[in-house]
Amino acid sequence: MSLRRRFKSFRQMRYQSWIERRIPASHSIVLNRNNLFILPSHFGFLWLILVILLLLLGNNYQNNLVSLMGLILLSIWLLCLVLCHQNMSGLELRLKQHPEAQQGLMASLKIAIEADKQILPIGLNLNLPKDWGQTNSLHNDDELSLSFTAGQRGEYLLPRVRVWSVFPLGLFRCWSHLNFKAKALFYPMSRPSRVCPADEAQGQGEQSLASGPLMDEFSGLHAYRPGDRLSHVAWKQFAAGHAMQRKDFSSRSGQGLILSHRHLSHLAYEARLEVLCYWAQRLNQEHKPFGLELSHQHLPAGHGSVQLNLALQALAREPRR
Amino acid sequence: MNGYLSASTIKIAMACYALTCLVLLTNVLWLLPVVGLLSCFWSYMAVTGKWSLPSRKILRFVTIVAAILVLYLGRDLPKFELFTCIILLGYGLKFAELKLRRDIEALSMSGILLAALSLVISSQIIDAVFALIIIVMHLLLLLSLDSKLQKLRFSTAIKPALVVIPLSITLFLLLPRLAPLWKMPSANQAQTGLSDEVQVGDISELIRSDRLAFRASFEAPQNSSQAWYWRAMVMDRFDGQRWFRSQATQLKSNPPRGAQGESYQEYSLILESNSQAWLPSLKYSQSTDVGIFYRADDNWEFESPPMNRQQKSMRWLGSSGNSDISESNLTELIDLPPQYRVELESFIQGFRAYSSASQQMSALKQWFLSQEFGYTLQPPAYSGLQGFLDFSFNQQQGFCVHYAQSLVVFARALGIPSRMVTGYLGGEWDDNGKQITIRDFDAHAWVEYWDGEHWQQVDPTAWISPQRVALNYSNNPDTAQQWQQTAGTWNRIWYSQSLNQLRQGLDQIDYWWASWVLNFDSQRQFDFYNRLRTLLGNSSLIVATASVLALGILISVLLWMQPWHWRPAPKTTRELRRQLKRVKAKGLIRKKSESLQDFSARVAKQQPNEYAQLKQAIHKYEMYRYSAQSTIDNYKDS
Numbered sequence: 001m002s003l004r005r006r007f008k009s010f011r012q013m014r015y016q017s018w019i020e021r022r023i024p025a026s027h028s029i030v031l032n033r034n035n036l037f038i039l040p041s042h043f044g045f046l047w048l049i050l051v052i053l054l055l056l057l058g059n060n061y062q063n064n065l066v067s068l069m070g071l072i073l074l075s076i077w078l079l080c081l082v083l084c085h086q087n088m089s090g091l092e093l094r095l096k097q098h099p100e101a102q103q104g105l106m107a108s109l110k111i112a113i114e115a116d117k118q119i120l121p122i123g124l125n126l127n128l129p130k131d132w133g134q135t136n137s138l139h140n141d142d143e144l145s146l147s148f149t150a151g152q153r154g155e156y157l158l159p160r161v162r163v164w165s166v167f168p169l170g171l172f173r174c175w176s177h178l179n180f181k182a183k184a185l186f187y188p189m190s191r192p193s194r195v196c197p198a199d200e201a202q203g204q205g206e207q208s209l210a211s212g213p214l215m216d217e218f219s220g221l222h223a224y225r226p227g228d229r230l231s232h233v234a235w236k237q238f239a240a241g242h243a244m245q246r247k248d249f250s251s252r253s254g255q256g257l258i259l260s261h262r263h264l265s266h267l268a269y270e271a272r273l274e275v276l277c278y279w280a281q282r283l284n285q286e287h288k289p290f291g292l293e294l295s296h297q298h299l300p301a302g303h304g305s306v307q308l309n310l311a312l313q314a315l316a317r318e319p320r321r
Numbered sequence: 322m323n324g325y326l327s328a329s330t331i332k333i334a335m336a337c338y339a340l341t342c343l344v345l346l347t348n349v350l351w352l353l354p355v356v357g358l359l360s361c362f363w364s365y366m367a368v369t370g371k372w373s374l375p376s377r378k379i380l381r382f383v384t385i386v387a388a389i390l391v392l393y394l395g396r397d398l399p400k401f402e403l404f405t406c407i408i409l410l411g412y413g414l415k416f417a418e419l420k421l422r423r424d425i426e427a428l429s430m431s432g433i434l435l436a437a438l439s440l441v442i443s444s445q446i447i448d449a450v451f452a453l454i455i456i457v458m459h460l461l462l463l464l465s466l467d468s469k470l471q472k473l474r475f476s477t478a479i480k481p482a483l484v485v486i487p488l489s490i491t492l493f494l495l496l497p498r499l500a501p502l503w504k505m506p507s508a509n510q511a512q513t514g515l516s517d518e519v520q521v522g523d524i525s526e527l528i529r530s531d532r533l534a535f536r537a538s539f540e541a542p543q544n545s546s547q548a549w550y551w552r553a554m555v556m557d558r559f560d561g562q563r564w565f566r567s568q569a570t571q572l573k574s575n576p577p578r579g580a581q582g583e584s585y586q587e588y589s590l591i592l593e594s595n596s597q598a599w600l601p602s603l604k605y606s607q608s609t610d611v612g613i614f615y616r617a618d619d620n621w622e623f624e625s626p627p628m629n630r631q632q633k634s635m636r637w638l639g640s641s642g643n644s645d646i647s648e649s650n651l652t653e654l655i656d657l658p659p660q661y662r663v664e665l666e667s668f669i670q671g672f673r674a675y676s677s678a679s680q681q682m683s684a685l686k687q688w689f690l691s692q693e694f695g696y697t698l699q700p701p702a703y704s705g706l707q708g709f710l711d712f713s714f715n716q717q718q719g720f721c722v723h724y725a726q727s728l729v730v731f732a733r734a735l736g737i738p739s740r741m742v743t744g745y746l747g748g749e750w751d752d753n754g755k756q757i758t759i760r761d762f763d764a765h766a767w768v769e770y771w772d773g774e775h776w777q778q779v780d781p782t783a784w785i786s787p788q789r790v791a792l793n794y795s796n797n798p799d800t801a802q803q804w805q806q807t808a809g810t811w812n813r814i815w816y817s818q819s820l821n822q823l824r825q826g827l828d829q830i831d832y833w834w835a836s837w838v839l840n841f842d843s844q845r846q847f848d849f850y851n852r853l854r855t856l857l858g859n860s861s862l863i864v865a866t867a868s869v870l871a872l873g874i875l876i877s878v879l880l881w882m883q884p885w886h887w888r889p890a891p892k893t894t895r896e897l898r899r900q901l902k903r904v905k906a907k908g909l910i911r912k913k914s915e916s917l918q919d920f921s922a923r924v925a926k927q928q929p930n931e932y933a934q935l936k937q938a939i940h941k942y943e944m945y946r947y948s949a950q951s952t953i954d955n956y957k958d959s
Contacts, residue, residue, distance in 0.1 A: 064840070064841055065449055065839065072456070074492065079484055169464060170463055
């Protein structure tokens with residue numbers, strides 16, 4: 001490692017430990033003098049050069065008006081220092097939710113802004129690894145959001161977020177490096193497959209040894225809700241003049257299905273997770289209870305969006321091979 | 322906020338460009354607005370989605386071609402104007418690559434710089450107003466990058482503006498006034514004014530112009546009905562066609578001396594920038610100001626032509642002053658081209674009988690009065706010897722330069738040392754009689770001859786048209802009609818009697834502007850601080866400076882905080898706060914999300930003896946805050 005790089009990493013380390021002490025990680029933070037930094041932007045420095053140029057021009061032509069103009073620009077510059085800081089200070093930023101997305105899609109980091117004044121535009125940046133992508137941040141009244149993608153699935157602790165604003169004229173940049181302790185979850189892509197790689201759940205923690213895909217049984221008709229799969233609509237009844245109804249299926253036991261990677265041994269490991277991901281989402285859509293069995297984790301059967309989230313988290317967290 | 326530019330931003334940028342171009346239009350090449358308009362048009366098509374912006378390659382090519390064209394077309398322009406042209410070119414071409422935030426930033430920097438350059442070219446109040454508008458437009462342009470201008474309320478924008486004003490004025494008072502650090506190329510093209518050569522007919526050109534030449538202000542009211550002759554130059558050489566200055570007249574000389582015990586008048590001159598060195602003054606004036614010197618022909622001159630308005634204080638000695646002239650110069654002042662002498666010999670014979678120069682001159686005056694000379698602003702072109710004879714003996718229609726030329730030639734033919742003086746006659750006094758405004762159309766020429774001891778001033782125009790001497794062209798019944806024919810419609814309206822009041826008011830403002838803003842030089846700054854120091858009880862300069870700075874900052878902060886908008890909280894609110902503080906001291910802190918009722922219930926449970934007072938305060942507060950009566954009051958307050 002060259003000396004320069006070593007120095008750079010040393011400086012980075014020093015900075016990290018300093019900023020950890022100065023702005024401790026927290027889900028919500030109030031911006032104030034202690035955690036805001038402000039410096040002239042590039043344009044701010046150029047502006048100062050323009051001021052100097054005008055003062056020189058005014059002096060050399062002995063033209064007071066040009067000097068006065070330079071001084072007005074200088075006053076504007078000074079005023080912007082105050083305005084830019086004032087725009088940011090007093091804001092309370094709160095992490096709205098941990099960003100989550102399928103790998104390859106955009107996860108969005110959403111931060112709520114609470115302020116007792118009209119806030120003017122604020123930007124958000126993440127210092128992300130190179131193979132990750134991020135869009136420009138969006139600032140809607142009381143929400144800041146930023147979308148980004150990850151290179152690989154997994155659960156990541158997001159680095160410090162840079163919140164910044166150049167508001168009045170772009171002369172100053174007021175910023176803060178905040179750690180919201182946000183975790184980004186990128187679960188595997190879903191890979192459709194026709195066969196459900198699941199075992200029937202049997203009691204607590206037990207699982208049947210009978211392997212192979214299981215077919216579901218018809219369990220009755222229920223009122224149709226918008227969003228239900230059209231293939232499950234009881235068209236025959238509908239045609240007979242009844243209201244729209246939905247055919248429900250249940251697995252043979254009420255315990256639900258345990259999706260297992262072992263049924264997919266013909267696929268690569270990542271591909272197996274992708275298939276499991278597809279089925280977890282599909283079963284959830286079909287309102288069926290399901291569980292998950294992975295090489296390192298085990299999720300007992302359950303249903304609802306909480307269960308889906310747990311399943312997706314488990315899939316994302318599964319160590320890579 | 323960091324993406325592409327919005328269409329409204331680009332439209333504002335175009336408005337900025339249009340205004341900047343308009344202000345500089347008379348000073349730049351015609352090519353530049355054309356290039357700018359094309360560039361804007363392209364940008365507009367790109368915004369509406371019809372075209373895409375030109376590629377880098379095309380843009381670079383166009384830039385180089387346009388730059389070469391500008392350099393070629395502007396090869397005769399002064400360096401300063403060329404520099405302005407180049408910046409304006411860059412400003413215009415920037416529209417063709419308007420994409421990112423930094424493009425707008427570059428655009429606004431060049432716009433503001435151009436506004437400053439326009440002020441170097443001309444610094445009248447109107448120019449300052451335009452420059453200010455340009456700056457504000459560019460600030461709005463920058464602001465539009467981050468926020469929607471439609472949402473911006475005037476009241477929120479006015480507050481920062483209020484803070485900037487006292488701050489910049491303070492800095493202006495504090496800024497050290499240094500001498501120019503290095504010489505800059507001249508900003509002004511030579512503008513018309515009196516020139517250092519006179520040909521008959523020249524001054525009639527000037528009479529069409531109402532450009533402000535200079536102003537003078539006196540300490541005491543002056544007699545405005547008197548004829549005021551402002552000397553600028555002396556033409557003592559005549560080659561048969563034109564009059565010009567000899568080297569001898571341009572030498573430095575000792576300023577005039579006043580006679581012991583004679584009174585004098587202080588006056589100050591405010592000269593417009595015209596890039597000429599002469600300084601109009603009353604005959605026999607002294608001055609101790611730097612940068613000007615006295616010449617052998619009794620005029621004052623700048624050491625180098627000034628580039629902007631100048632203010633000089635003078636002391637008028639009146640006729641009591643005196644100056645030296647050497648004998649050798651006198652012999653040059655009877656010089657005439659030989660043909661003139663030959664042609665005039667017979668005419669001159671009759672005047673030789675008089676013994677002294679002054680008698681000969683009064684005889685010449687009688688001759689002038691006996692002839693049918695007429696005053697006209699549109700005389701035929703009298704050129705050369707033939708023209709001279711034609712004017713003097715046949716047509717006899719002309720104006721000041723014609724008479725002055727005839728008289729000097731006659732006097733020289735008689736052997737009287739004489740010379741033509743150009744300058745200004747009269748001007749417009751303000752109501753107090755303290756300040757006079759002299760414009761180009763007040764230009765005049767008259768004669769001086771040497772009577773053996775002194776220079777005597779004679780004005781042949783006064784013999785022929787006494788009205789011209791008493792009143793200025795526009796108000797003179799003799800010349801008004803002629804002046805109206807030559808002057809433009811606007812001038813005719815503007816210089817009419819009925820607008821006198823308005824004109825004088827504007828002149829007063831312009832005078833104030835010149836003396837307090839444009840000429841707030843080191844001398845004035847020094848005076849200002851001296852006055853301030855005596856005001857502060859003879860304090861040191863540091864204290865005076867610090868107090869100016871402190872005052873400026875104080876005013877800015879006050880304007881920012883606006884304490885006159887503060888209102889004390891109502892009594893019930895203050896009482897509630899006091900109670901909450903008291904309870905807090907006992908260890909009961911109201912949580913952020915806890916309502917007053919919940920908190921009081923908690924207090925009742927934990928500290929029952931503190932409860933009664935708190936309860937009462939809360940009740941009163943709520944009564945005040947939410948009862949029907951108070952709601953009306955609240956509306957009134959807000």
